[in-house]
Amino acid sequence: MNAARQFRHAARAAAQDAEIAGILRFNIATYDAAVALGRGRFLDWREARRRAEAIKRDAIAQLDRYLEEFERRIIARGAAVHWAPDAAAAREIILEIARRHNVRRVVKSKSMVSEEIHLREALEQAGMATLETDLGEYIVQLRNEPPYHIVTPAMHLRREHIAGLFHQKLGTPADETSPEALVRAARREMRQRFVAADLGITGANFLIADHGLVAITENEGNARLCASLPPVQVVLTGIEKLLPRLADLALFWPLLATAGTGQPITCYNSLLGGPRRGGEPDGPRELHIVLLDNGRSRVLADAAQRELLHCIRCGACLNACPVFQTIGGHAYATTYPGPIGAALTPLLRGPAYDHLAYATSLCGACAEACPVGIEIHHQLLRDRAQAAAARRRPWSERLEIRALAWAAAKPRRFERAGRLARRLLRLRPQAIDGTRLDPLRPWTRYRQAPEPPPQSFRAWWRQRNSPPAPNSMAAEPPS
Amino acid sequence: MTSPIPESRNREAVLGAVRQALRHAASNPAERDAPAQASRSALEFPARGLFSIPAPGEAGVQRFLEECAANRTEVIQIGSEEQASAVLIKILESVMGLEPNPAAIPGAGPAGNTAVVAAGSEGLYVQDAPALRRLLSPLLENLSGRILWSSATACEENRAAGLTLAEALVAQTGSVIVGSDCGGRAASVLPELHIVYARASQIAPDLETALASLGGASANESLFDRASMASVVTGPSRTADIEKLLVLGAHGPRRLIVLLCMNA
């Protein structure tokens, strides 16, 4: 089954799952309330977004310079910087580092880029036990599924699900469902793995050019532990994460926290300057930074689309999206779900993911939520245009669009076509509603067919604006 | 795999692709840095004017206390070093399972706190700094064998508490900034309790000021020339991954206590 059909099936199934719908509604309502409060802490949220957008635009427009500056400065403090054109290269670089150090046990903190390159699978295949240590990621790893959301990986689960899972995997009491106890159990379990780990892997939220720093944002402390305890550390991240200056974080830290969870600032914002220095009691002896391209430079080449690289992965657009709210995160079957994933995936992974550009109502709620002002809905439309221009759409759709274009080209033609369409709609027998015989099935399967209006909007408008005929009532607008 | 990674080729491949993409896009006159240029001067201080920031001094302390209350950092205001020692021993008594031993310490602090003897097996990990040596000196005898100094060893998993200084405090967010020169990287994240000994004069009004001081006035005054890592810590470790419910002590400290010296 191809990705598009798979998506339709998964989306349909998810949309009908009442339990998930309830969980998502609760989660997103809680999030919305926190974000509304959080935004209120900004004196001017719109100005903050404008500045963030301008800073990212500058960072991306001079990405080559900033990357080299970052590289030069962090290498000067003893870190190693590796460049990976694609996922395979990134995996090989990291496996090579791991082999060199005879790594057997790996601890990881949250990194969407590591999901993108399927790093955990690669490490495990090479015989290295790899543990996701972010609590949400740990839960979905135990369940053997991908994260549901880029910020809250276990968003689709209730505490009973997690209690059952921990009972089965960690031996907690079956009736222990208090979040405190579950968190304690996970912490205890993971502590020993931290202490025994030979390699720590983290992502990065920002790379700071002017000081050569890796900035990592988290609430739990697991990324700090990954950067403190194992003797070797790898930071895996995308090339688009650059910010020009350390000072930019005074804006981006509160911005990311507010959009991500509604917090004024995330609990831990760490800055890595290099491996352990002489005289320091702990920290990795080696720090490796892996900078991944994997299609990003292709997005960069298109001036109209490159703003997608401004994304700071806050997850706000997912929560705001009516499609995400209906089908959830797993149906997308992509690393990045929701609006940003729908816009990016066809560009990063090619035409097999064209269908995601259609998984949107183009309502613009995503753009409204985005803290760096990406016009995500316009990007989705652009993805569609690209697919159409490359003739990647089915012949039936192309024919329909052609017919529509022809009909809409001349006012008279449009009027006649409208009349014909209304007549055909009226002739359509009610009995076929929603059945396979119904040409309107995609709509009527779950909804009533619309009643065709008695007249066109244009006719109604003409009538409304002409002096009332003696025997007509005030015209009602067609519904 | 035996062949080494063609690192330099990878580097050229990625940077080359980026450069070509930028050239490609630059040929589109609508784009390339025009909008960024326009606003660059305003972006010298990206956060300025976006947050309500306390004036330095009293207001800064007040705001720091408020933000800490909101983010669950426990702040104890301290007047003198002796008082700090007394408060510290009270805390250690409760978290390390220390038991009072009336005979042991002569002249213990004004809180009338008494001597202690080791009861549990866990101890304290302390950044080796003169200020903390002084702070602990009245307690050294009683804690002997239960203190690990950062000059001697790395923080271990079984430490009940980590005691460190801070690089700076931030009023705007109620944050404590610790560097790896504050007793290493693990001291402030591995134990269940992190105790920070800081002065009110270390409070920076906002993140902008705090970041500027980390970066240093000139390139070689940066914190990162003496510390390999720093963390802006805002409250104890937390998670809301289970039903959005806040739980403290996810992986890091469950409690963060700041002993805030009000004078000097």
Ligand code: SF4
């Ligand atoms: S596109 Fe914007 S809203 Fe969506 S994750 Fe990225 S930064 Fe957040």
